[in-house]
Amino acid sequence: MIFHSKRISQIPPYVFSSINKKKAELKKKGIDVIDLGIGDPDFSTPLHIVNKLKEELDNPANMKYPSYNGIPELRIAISEFYRRQYGVELDAETEVLILIGSKEGLAHLIPAMIDPGEVVLTPDPGYGVYRTAIQLANGVPFTMPLKKELDFKPELNAIPTTVLELAKLMLLNYPGNPTAATVDIAFFQKVVQFAKKYQIPVAHDFAYNMITFDNYEAPSILQAEGAKDIAVEFGSFSKTYNMTGWRIGYVVGNRSMIKALAVVKNNTDTGQFIPIQKAAAFALASEQSFISQNNAIYKERMMKVIELLNDIGIHAHVPRGSFFIWAEVPQGFTSFEFAETLLQEVGVVVTPGTAFGEGGEGYFRISLSVSIERLVEAGERLKSYYRTLSQ
Numbered sequence: 001m002i003f004h005s006k007r008i009s010q011i012p013p014y015v016f017s018s019i020n021k022k023k024a025e026l027k028k029k030g031i032d033v034i035d036l037g038i039g040d041p042d043f044s045t046p047l048h049i050v051n052k053l054k055e056e057l058d059n060p061a062n063m064k065y066p067s068y069n070g071i072p073e074l075r076i077a078i079s080e081f082y083r084r085q086y087g088v089e090l091d092a093e094t095e096v097l098i099l100i101g102s103k104e105g106l107a108h109l110i111p112a113m114i115d116p117g118e119v120v121l122t123p124d125p126g127y128g129v130y131r132t133a134i135q136l137a138n139g140v141p142f143t144m145p146l147k148k149e150l151d152f153k154p155e156l157n158a159i160p161t162t163v164l165e166l167a168k169l170m171l172l173n174y175p176g177n178p179t180a181a182t183v184d185i186a187f188f189q190k191v192v193q194f195a196k197k198y199q200i201p202v203a204h205d206f207a208y209n210m211i212t213f214d215n216y217e218a219p220s221i222l223q224a225e226g227a228k229d230i231a232v233e234f235g236s237f238s239k240t241y242n243m244t245g246w247r248i249g250y251v252v253g254n255r256s257m258i259k260a261l262a263v264v265k266n267n268t269d270t271g272q273f274i275p276i277q278k279a280a281a282f283a284l285a286s287e288q289s290f291i292s293q294n295n296a297i298y299k300e301r302m303m304k305v306i307e308l309l310n311d312i313g314i315h316a317h318v319p320r321g322s323f324f325i326w327a328e329v330p331q332g333f334t335s336f337e338f339a340e341t342l343l344q345e346v347g348v349v350v351t352p353g354t355a356f357g358e359g360g361e362g363y364f365r366i367s368l369s370v371s372i373e374r375l376v377e378a379g380e381r382l383k384s385y386y387r388t389l390s391q
Helices: 015-028 047-057 072-086 102-113 129-134 187-196 255-266 274-285 289-311 334-347 372-390
Strands: 096-099 119-124 141-146 167-173 204-206 231-236 249-253 324-328 363-367
Touching: 015 231, 047 274, 072 096, 072 249, 072 274, 072 363, 072 372, 096 102, 096 255, 102 129, 102 167, 102 204, 102 231, 102 255, 119 129, 129 141, 129 363, 167 187, 187 204, 249 255, 289 372, 324 334, 334 372
Parallel strands: 119 141, 119 167, 167 204, 204 231
Antiparallel strands: 096 249, 231 249, 324 363
């Protein structure tokens, strides 16, 4: 017998779980699979951060329950980082909350902000957790299409007034996943003004904040005038510091939204392990030169992939942020068909655009979190496959 709620039956399988299953099946057959699907950095966590964790593990006092809001040391380190990086002042007591990864925080924010049947404005294509969290909270997603001709930014004025009157939250994500789109502070200023007009709180997913190229610096939404009146921003140590498995993140900004999120969290978890929090605080305060070094490697990989794609006639946007490439599917394929073909025919995993919503049709996503040698190998396999088709 199968036991679950009705809402669970509405949640589609997590796309990356399905991809991993197919990948495992091919590996069992002895096929060398190159995974360009999941965005998990291949760089190691910097040694000085790992050593800090080891040091804190030797302190018996760190084995106890943590503070529900996160240890003061980490909240202060985050507030100092925002002052240093963005010129934004944060009250470490009321405007910073520690999360077990930003994914957890985003998922818990939804039920903290909406009641069943209420509307959340969400980008399409967008990170899959947005939509599933809305569904699990019995909310109603209203998709904001992200189109190439608008540089993958939502057309806010195209949202019907009737929807805006019902909306209780807006979700944004720049640098974007999957589109790798970037924005400037003027965009966030427009968002804040728009949100205030309709009294819609905004949550900005800023997971790729420090992964940028060509002198571009990703702005924080909190740099926009009056943003703290209506917005929060989610940050993560996963991508910048290569700490994906550590599960540590934060949310900053509007204290009312943070207080509501804290109520949900306080009743569902007891916070992240203290040594991990202390290592995260150390990561923010210690030397940061490895970030630009890693970004230089991502940039080299990115340009090589763009070159390889151009060689076979596939158009891709050259990103200024994130470690993803959002490429257009060749004619004759749907997004899913193209991804399935690459996996089965050449042993290369890419993520179909429709994994991120209907607006992703016609695209596929490549992650740059593998070595340049493997990226070149994947490109050569694609070239070989295309030569076979043309014969």
